[in-house]
Amino acid sequence: MPEQNMPELTFCRNKRLLTARSYQAVFGDTRYKVAHPNLLLLARPNQLSHPRLGLVVAKKHIRHAVNRNRVKRVVRDTFRLVQHQLDSVDVVFLVRPGMDRLSPKEQTELLEKTWLRLSRKLQVDPSCVN
RNA sequence: GGAGCUGGCUGGACAGUCGCCGCUUCGUUUUCUCGGUAUUUCCGUAGGUGAUACUGGGUUGCGUUGGGGAGGAAAGUCCGGGCUCCAUAGGGCAGAGUGCCAGGUAACGCCUGGGGGGCGUGAGCCUACGGAAAGUGCAGCAGAGAGUAGACCGCCGAUGGCUAGUGUAUUCUGGUACAGGUAAGGGUGAAAGGGUGCGGUAAGAGCGCACCGCGCAGCUGGUAACAGUCUGUGGCAUGGUAAACCCCACUCGGAGCAAGACCAAAUAGGAAUCCAUUGGCGUGGCCCGCGCUGGAUUCGGGUAGGUUGCUUGAGGCAUAUGGUGACGUAUGCCCUAGAGGAAUGACUGUUCACGACAGAACCCGGCUUACAGGCCAGCUCCCUUU
RNA sequence: UGGGGUGUGGCCAAGCGGUUAAGGCAGCGGCUUUUGAUGCCGCCAUUCGGAGGUUCGAGUCCUCCCACCCCAG
Numbered sequence: 001m002p003e004q005n006m007p008e009l010t011f012c013r014n015k016r017l018l019t020a021r022s023y024q025a026v027f028g029d030t031r032y033k034v035a036h037p038n039l040l041l042l043a044r045p046n047q048l049s050h051p052r053l054g055l056v057v058a059k060k061h062i063r064h065a066v067n068r069n070r071v072k073r074v075v076r077d078t079f080r081l082v083q084h085q086l087d088s089v090d091v092v093f094l095v096r097p098g099m100d101r102l103s104p105k106e107q108t109e110l111l112e113k114t115w116l117r118l119s120r121k122l123q124v125d126p127s128c129v130n
Numbered sequence: 131g132g133a134g135c136u137g138g139c140u141g142g143a144c145a146g147u148c149g150c151c152g153c154u155u156c157g158u159u160u161u162c163u164c165g166g167u168a169u170u171u172c173c174g175u176a177g178g179u180g181a182u183a184c185u186g187g188g189u190u191g192c193g194u195u196g197g198g199g200a201g202g203a204a205a206g207u208c209c210g211g212g213c214u215c216c217a218u219a220g221g222g223c224a225g226a227g228u229g230c231c232a233g234g235u236a237a238c239g240c241c242u243g244g245g246g247g248g249c250g251u252g253a254g255c256c257u258a259c260g261g262a263a264a265g266u267g268c269a270g271c272a273g274a275g276a277g278u279a280g281a282c283c284g285c286c287g288a289u290g291g292c293u294a295g296u297g298u299a300u301u302c303u304g305g306u307a308c309a310g311g312u313a314a315g316g317g318u319g320a321a322a323g324g325g326u327g328c329g330g331u332a333a334g335a336g337c338g339c340a341c342c343g344c345g346c347a348g349c350u351g352g353u354a355a356c357a358g359u360c361u362g363u364g365g366c367a368u369g370g371u372a373a374a375c376c377c378c379a380c381u382c383g384g385a386g387c388a389a390g391a392c393c394a395a396a397u398a399g400g401a402a403u404c405c406a407u408u409g410g411c412g413u414g415g416c417c418c419g420c421g422c423u424g425g426a427u428u429c430g431g432g433u434a435g436g437u438u439g440c441u442u443g444a445g446g447c448a449u450a451u452g453g454u455g456a457c458g459u460a461u462g463c464c465c466u467a468g469a470g471g472a473a474u475g476a477c478u479g480u481u482c483a484c485g486a487c488a489g490a491a492c493c494c495g496g497c498u499u500a501c502a503g504g505c506c507a508g509c510u511c512c513c514u515u516u
Numbered sequence: 517u518g519g520g521g522u523g524u525g526g527c528c529a530a531g532c533g534g535u536u537a538a539g540g541c542a543g544c545g546g547c548u549u550u551u552g553a554u555g556c557c558g559c560c561a562u563u564c565g566g567a568g569g570u571u572c573g574a575g576u577c578c579u580c581c582c583a584c585c586c587c588a589g
Contacts, residue, residue: 011149018471055471065205065489073150073475080149081476108476 011080017054017090026054026092034118038099038110041118042092051086053079056094067100074104078111085119 017023025044032043046052055072062068075093102110 016471020471023471057471067488069472069489070475072471073473077149077476104476 011076011083015050015052015083017052017092022052022090023054023056023092026090032089032118032121034114034121036096036110036114038096038102039114040094040096041114042094043089043118043122046088046090048088051079051083051088052090054090054092056092058095061095061097062100064100070104071095071099071107074107075111078108078115082112082115082119086115087122089122091118 017026026042029044030042031045032041034041034043053076055075057068057072059068062071079091099107
């Protein structure tokens with residue numbers, strides 16, 4: 001949990017990918033990639049001063065709307081908490097089957113690890129394709 | 131105490147941290163914009179125009195105050211409406227739906243009450259439940275026969291034929307099973323054209339009679355469906371299937387908020403008025419009808435994107451009242467999600483019965499399906515005690 | 517969110533309410549052949565996505581569920 005001199009931890013609309021074009025840009029020019037059986041992250045540097053997040057949660061992979069919504073909420077919440085450790089990148093999160101079978105706590109832990117892996121990749125390898 | 135039936139309610143609680151979306155209070159001048167006052171620039175008759183300062187409002191951003199924020203099924207999309215556009219949804223055909231009766235309702239395939247039928251000891255539950263005497267069709271295999279019945283085994287053979295017996299034989303008594311008569315019994319099948327008994331007969335048969343069942347007409351009760359220890363009448367006529375076509379009665383125009391309306395980069399296939407009414411296009415399958423398209427004149431139109439539609443409604447709650455009830459009426463009070471890649475979450479702690487099914491997307495009324503449990507009310511059956 | 521469609525062996529599929537549910541590919545067994553290919557014969561569906569209902573009888577008709585696919589910015 002974050003503590004002293006709290007940085008801004010909001011998550012408003014300018015920190016999301018809003019148009020189909022933004023998503024296509026990330027899919028077409030993926031520089032970073034973090035994979036796990038239950039999820040996949042794609043990322044690409046942007047020209048802004050902050051990271052942005054986009055979600056792809058397909059009905060095919062997670063059947064019930066309740067579980068889809070919860071996965072999206074957890075992803076957003078964890079992204080919100082680690083956003084200052086990431087550089088200016090556009091990130092697209094894709095689910096894979098089985099994510100809904102994890103408990104909320106397991107999902108949170110998994111995502112915290114995943115964001116850590118992404119930030120490490122961004123620092124080690126700031127420009128190259130994975 | 132146990133087992134069960136019916137109806138209704140509820141769908142973890144509390145605290146903290148970080149966040150999301152509307153509304154709201156105050157502030158900041160962050161963006162854009164409209165106005166007022168003062169000074170002043172230019173053209174100067176009136177007046178117009180620009181700049182600076184002060185000030186008021188709207189809008190947007192940021193901060194801040196307060197308050198709100200998924201369901202009983204939000205689901206499946208199976209019905210019915212509202213709303214919007216197409217004509218104001220109109221006429222006919224075709225098509226679809228509903229189907230005991232009455233009522234409720236905006237409407238319904240829903241609900242309530244009643245009737246018939248079925249199940250249960252009972253409280254209760256289930257019920258596509260109009261018409262097969264308008265017509266057409268279907269019923270494999272088996273079986274004699276499957277819908278104007280039929281004759282395999284069987285029974286009979288009165289009557290007629292053939293034949294025997296006596297003295298004679300159309301007349302009496304047999305034999306035969308040739309014609310024929312039967313539907314009691316057997317057998318087939320899901321289904322075989324009222325049932326039981328008595329009479330009757332050659333054997334039989336509603337052929338006759340009694341009872342039961344059924345049909346028709348009347349009477350009585352009921353708004354009606356329907357009912358009846360009712361009256362008369364018919365020997366029985368009318369097998370099944372309409373979730374086969376169909377008939378009868380009633381209902382239904384089509385699309386859907388990605389409907390539609392407004393502001394509007396780009397691009398030019400345009401809009402209004404008058405004339406013309408043949409062809410083409412547009413709505414739903416078709417026809418009628420209706421609206422566009424064509425020519426002339428005059429100048430403006432609307433994809434990306436944004437705004438709106440968007441939540442106050444056949445709304446809830448309480449009381450009174452009418453009704454068996456669904457529900458209606460009156461009065462008072464309340465406002466209770468409104469996003470736009472899509473808001474309610476995550477984490478920590480405490481607690482208990484350790485938390486099911488599951489997430490609003492224009493809005494309502496139903497139905498159906500999923501569901502850990504918990505609570506309340508009424509009723510039934512069994513056992514025990516007094 | 518709304519609109520529409522499909523479901524029959526492992527795969528592709530036909531199927532007026534009526535015997536034991538066509539056919540092709542694949543698979544398995546056999547025959548033919550020295551072996552293989554080809555050809556021929558045989559086997560392979562306790563049930564037509566599931567559950568109820570109508571009917572004497574349902575893959576087919578009706579109702580409700582389940583799964584999958586397509587269309588509309």
